[in-house]
Amino acid sequence: MDESELLQRLQRLSDVNPDAAATERALDKTRAALANAGPAPRSRQRRMWAHYLAYAAALSVLAIIGGWIVAPARLAFADVKDKVEKTRSVTIKATTTVDGKSTSERTIIMADGRVRMEDADGSYSVIDPKTERSLAVNLKNKTALLIRGYYNRMPTNIYQIIRDIRKDEVRKLPAEKIDGKATEVFIAKFKMAELEQELKVWVDPKSELPLRLEMTYKVGLKQPEQRAVMDLVFDQPVDEKLFSTEPPEGYKLRDEGVKEPPTEEVKPVVLQVLPKEGIGPIKFGMTQQEVIDKIGKPDKIDQRGGAMDYLSRGYSIMVRPKRGVVAIICYSQAAFAVKVKDFAGKTKDGIGIGSSAADIKKAYGEPDAAETEEATIRLNYSKKLGMEFTLFSDKLVQFSISQVP
Amino acid sequence: MDTTERLLKVLDEHGPRLHRLLARLTLRADAAEDLLQDLFLKLRDSTGFARADDAVGFAVRAAVNLAFDWRRAKLRRPELPLTSDPAAGPSDLLARLAKRDELEQMLAALAELPDGMRLCLVLRYLEQLEAEDVARQLGKTAHQVRALCAKGIAKLRQQLNEPDREVANG
Numbered sequence: 001m002d003e004s005e006l007l008q009r010l011q012r013l014s015d016v017n018p019d020a021a022a023t024e025r026a027l028d029k030t031r032a033a034l035a036n037a038g039p040a041p042r043s044r045q046r047r048m049w050a051h052y053l054a055y056a057a058a059l060s061v062l063a064i065i066g067g068w069i070v071a072p073a074r075l076a077f078a079d080v081k082d083k084v085e086k087t088r089s090v091t092i093k094a095t096t097t098v099d100g101k102s103t104s105e106r107t108i109i110m111a112d113g114r115v116r117m118e119d120a121d122g123s124y125s126v127i128d129p130k131t132e133r134s135l136a137v138n139l140k141n142k143t144a145l146l147i148r149g150y151y152n153r154m155p156t157n158i159y160q161i162i163r164d165i166r167k168d169e170v171r172k173l174p175a176e177k178i179d180g181k182a183t184e185v186f187i188a189k190f191k192m193a194e195l196e197q198e199l200k201v202w203v204d205p206k207s208e209l210p211l212r213l214e215m216t217y218k219v220g221l222k223q224p225e226q227r228a229v230m231d232l233v234f235d236q237p238v239d240e241k242l243f244s245t246e247p248p249e250g251y252k253l254r255d256e257g258v259k260e261p262p263t264e265e266v267k268p269v270v271l272q273v274l275p276k277e278g279i280g281p282i283k284f285g286m287t288q289q290e291v292i293d294k295i296g297k298p299d300k301i302d303q304r305g306g307a308m309d310y311l312s313r314g315y316s317i318m319v320r321p322k323r324g325v326v327a328i329i330c331y332s333q334a335a336f337a338v339k340v341k342d343f344a345g346k347t348k349d350g351i352g353i354g355s356s357a358a359d360i361k362k363a364y365g366e367p368d369a370a371e372t373e374e375a376t377i378r379l380n381y382s383k384k385l386g387m388e389f390t391l392f393s394d395k396l397v398q399f400s401i402s403q404v405p
Numbered sequence: 406m407d408t409t410e411r412l413l414k415v416l417d418e419h420g421p422r423l424h425r426l427l428a429r430l431t432l433r434a435d436a437a438e439d440l441l442q443d444l445f446l447k448l449r450d451s452t453g454f455a456r457a458d459d460a461v462g463f464a465v466r467a468a469v470n471l472a473f474d475w476r477r478a479k480l481r482r483p484e485l486p487l488t489s490d491p492a493a494g495p496s497d498l499l500a501r502l503a504k505r506d507e508l509e510q511m512l513a514a515l516a517e518l519p520d521g522m523r524l525c526l527v528l529r530y531l532e533q534l535e536a537e538d539v540a541r542q543l544g545k546t547a548h549q550v551r552a553l554c555a556k557g558i559a560k561l562r563q564q565l566n567e568p569d570r571e572v573a574n575g
Contacts, residue, residue, distance in 0.1 A: 001562055017428070030444075033446060
């Protein structure tokens with residue numbers, strides 16, 4: 001290693017920064033410790049806040065469209081359904097207020113399922129379900145993340161939503177005016193993120209399309225209440241270029257996923273997971289070539305050759321030039337936005353994708369550490385087994401196996 | 406100003422910097438949080454801090470020592486990540502693992518340096534202070550700091566190039 005590389009590595013160390021919320025929590029605890037007041041209550045980190053809100057906004061408008069259509073009321077709902085289904089796009093300006101602080105963003109949803117979400121600073125994300133591509137552009141950092149083979153976990157196709165939506169209850173309220181315009185007002189109920197939500201809807205009686213939505217909701221049981229007001233405009237002229245998933249020039253690009261599914265058909269082999277050893281024939285310490293000799297070529301090699309992604313089999317392997325295989329991650333579709341196949345292997349104790357936290361604890365005892373955040377549980381057995389488990393809604397979605405020193 | 410007032414002033418004005426430094430030296434969110442509390446409780450009982458002309462510089466030096474004591478004592482509870490951003494894909498996760506491995510080895514190599522040399526490198530490269538500022542904090546000349554840093558870099562290179570502690574290119 002030459003001096004410039006060493007300095008680059010020191011630079012990378014100086015780039016490590018804790019979350020602002022973690023710093024705030026540490027300072028609070030330190031103040032409390034100094035005041036002999038005992039540990040301060042731990043405030044929960046709000047993960048992916050903006051994304052949840054964007055999805056909440058997108059979902060809410062789609063949900064109300066569905067709820068509106070099927071609900072019994074005085075207006076001709078069949079006509080409304082026809083109108084909505086004939087629209088080509090809806091542009092949503094959403095203002096969300098949490099703990100007295102407001103943020104605004106714009107979301108454009110096309111009838112063919114394409115979605116563009118824009119943050120206040122101009123950063124944006126585009127999802128194109130047809131091409132299975134997603135592009136997230138961060139203006140501030142001049143970075144772009146392109147995902148090929150994007151797995152769309154959120155429903156964004158208006159017509160699919162309408163078909164899938166359950167029969168929601170809609171209640172009529174007295175008429176109101178928005179910006180001097182008479183509107184019909186309704187309250188609709190629907191489920192989002194497993195929670196019952198309530199929407200207030202203002203509808204233009206002439207166009208029979210929703211003009212505004214307001215909802216107070218939670219993205220999780222432990223999260224603070226949020227209030228979102230969404231102004232809707234259907235069929236506003238939309239520049240097709242806004243839905244381009246080509247990364248802008250001059251941005252540092254990171255890409256995930258693969259262009260096309262692997263051409264080589266893989267024989268379904270269920271690999272046994274062996275803590276401290278590896279999975280199936282792949283053992284810690286093997287070289288990249290030895291891995292390929294044993295299980296074939298990966299779908300993608302990344303990280304300057306250090307990461308071998310077998311996306312079509314549900315695992316990835318980290319290989320170091322001199323130390324060989326040092327870590328393996330096994331996963332399922334629920335863990336990623338990139339299309340992957342669920343890992344089919346299990347440990348000899350029967351732990352595999354879909355296992356519960358109770359199953360894991362029964363097999364391996366109490367973890368070295370555990371963390372719960374909303375529906376996500378992380379069980380850490382690094383010291384005991386060199387393994388870490390991530391569960392969503394008490395189902396194992398991903399786990400890693402590392403060499404134990 | 407009594408010691409507690411002085412501590413609270415340092416915490417309010419430089420707490421985020423100290424927490425960031427501890428996070429860089431431990432690579433652990435839980436450890437950085439605990440060590441920040443330990444640091445201020447130690448400073449409260451420290452006669453050196455009470456007498457120090459440069460309270461912030463004293464706190465920074467104490468934080469570096471505390472973090473490397475923690476590393477040496479291997480008080481390594483299992484990792485709680487510094488951030489909880491979800492991964493876009495497996496390569497993203499592996500990249501995080503690779504980066505972490507690389508940073509851990511760098512910190513392990515730093516831990517083996519003599520105290521003064523290590524402190525000099527931490528202030529110069531992790532805190533990104535100018536040589537003159539490091540010199541002021543350590544009571545040395547800028548020339549001495551540059552020389553100490555150059556020796557430190559050479560030692561780090563030597564340590565990291567040893568075959569049994571390879572840092573891969575990934």
